[in-house]
Amino acid sequence: MPDVAANTSLPIVSTDVLDRRWIDVNIPCQAACPIMTDVPGYIEAILNADFETAYRINRLDNIFPGVLGRVCHRPCESACRHGREGLGEPVQICFLKRSASDFGMKPVDLDIDANGKSVCIIGAGPSGLTAANDLAILGYQVTVFEQYEEAGGMMRYGIPEFRLPYDIVRRDVKSITDLGVEIRTNTRIDSWEALDKVKKEYDAVIVSGGCMLPTRLDLPGLESDGVYWGLDFMMRSNRETLGIHPKNVVVIGGGFTALDCARTSYRIGAASTTIAYRRTREYMSFSGEAELEHLHEEGIRL
Known part of the structure; x- marks a missing residue:
């Protein structure tokens, strides 16, 4: 067993292909994480009620633990061994990340030597x-x-x-x-x-200007009044008051942005909101069954 891969408390993981394969097999949650966050390390710290250490382990790889503890799409949980057939449910890793941030966040205290640049x-x-x-x-x-x-x-x-x-x-x-x-x-x-x-x-x-442009569809009538691209709708609602009462709203799509737009329209006064999606529910993107329950509670039709 490679020493570096076996000792998950180390902040550095070997790039040797054998070490990566060992992690893929033995720590699939960490392997599934795009930034290879030390999942076992911070869960162990939380188990010991050491939330500050859990936060610091998170922040080695992820400088937005509070954000991702709420909106990450959780590939680690899909890969979790505890969710395999006959073993029960996957560990709620994302909520644990959130708890590390909410209960253990402390100011970063580093002794930094300025280089004059x-x-x-x-x-x-x-x-x-x-x-x-x-x-x-x-x-x-x-x-x-x-x-x-x-x-x-x-x-x-x-x-x-x-x-x-x-x-x-x-x-x-x-x-x-x-x-x-x-x-x-x-x-x-x-x-x-x-x-x-x-x-x-x-x-x-x-x-590092980002990509604040929506994915556009080539359909007639989309430039009409009252038609918003999902990203534009979210940008406007987050930057200013965007009232649409008492309009009936239809959201086309089944991804995270579509669900955000639907639930936002409900909050800013839509008379009714309906999500229209071309495929079946299992192909939609949502943060667990709880989000679908929220849609039902808010009267949003799917």
């Missing part, structure tokens, strides 16, 4: 904030430019507050600014001239 990052979404976090730890002076009123990108403006409270996003962002990262909101870099100016002021520039 400055970096500008354009965009304060997940990728831009991750780059800011990692560069700050390496000693760079980091400034992030964000066009909207708050940092967070899709985490802040693409997900409804009832599913991901704004304060949770702010709390995870604060763990990054606590490292000395400066975030300048309401600052838009939208021309070559503005970019050239920034390039002269910093040693390096990272463009």
Whole structure:
């Protein structure tokens, strides 16, 4: 058994193919995680009521544990061995991640040696904030430019507050600014001239503008009044009051955004809301059966 792979308390996992195969077989939950979070490590810490250690283990790989503890699509749980036939139900790993953040989050206390270099990052979404976090730890002076009123990108403006409270996003962002990262909101870099100016002021520039464009359908009539693209609808509802009362709303689609739009329309005054999906329920994306129960409780037809 490879030592590095066997000792899951280590912050570094060997890239040797044999070690990765060992993890795939023996720790499928960690192997399923896109960022290889040490799931057994933080669950053991929670078992010992050491939520602070659980939070710190999470944050080694995942700087948004409060966010992902609420909105992750949970590939770790699908891979969990406890959910295999005859073994019962998978461990509720996502809720455990959330508890580590909610009960164990402490300010990041690092002794960082400044290297005298400055970096500008354009965009304060997940990728831009991750780059800011990692560069700050390496000693760079980091400034992030964000066009909207708050940092967070899709985490802040693409997900409804009832599913991901704004304060949770702010709390995870604060763990990054606590490292000395400066975030300048309401600052838009939208021309070559503005970019050239920034390039002269910093040693390096990272463009991390994200993809705030919806997936569009080629159907007639979609440019009519009262027709919204799902992402545009969520962006507007998260940035301003978007009243649609007493309209009857139809949401086309069965993914996370579609369900968010349906449940948001209910909250801002729709007379009725219906989800129209081209396939059967088992192909839909939702956060467990509880979310389908919420749709029923809110009177949303499927």
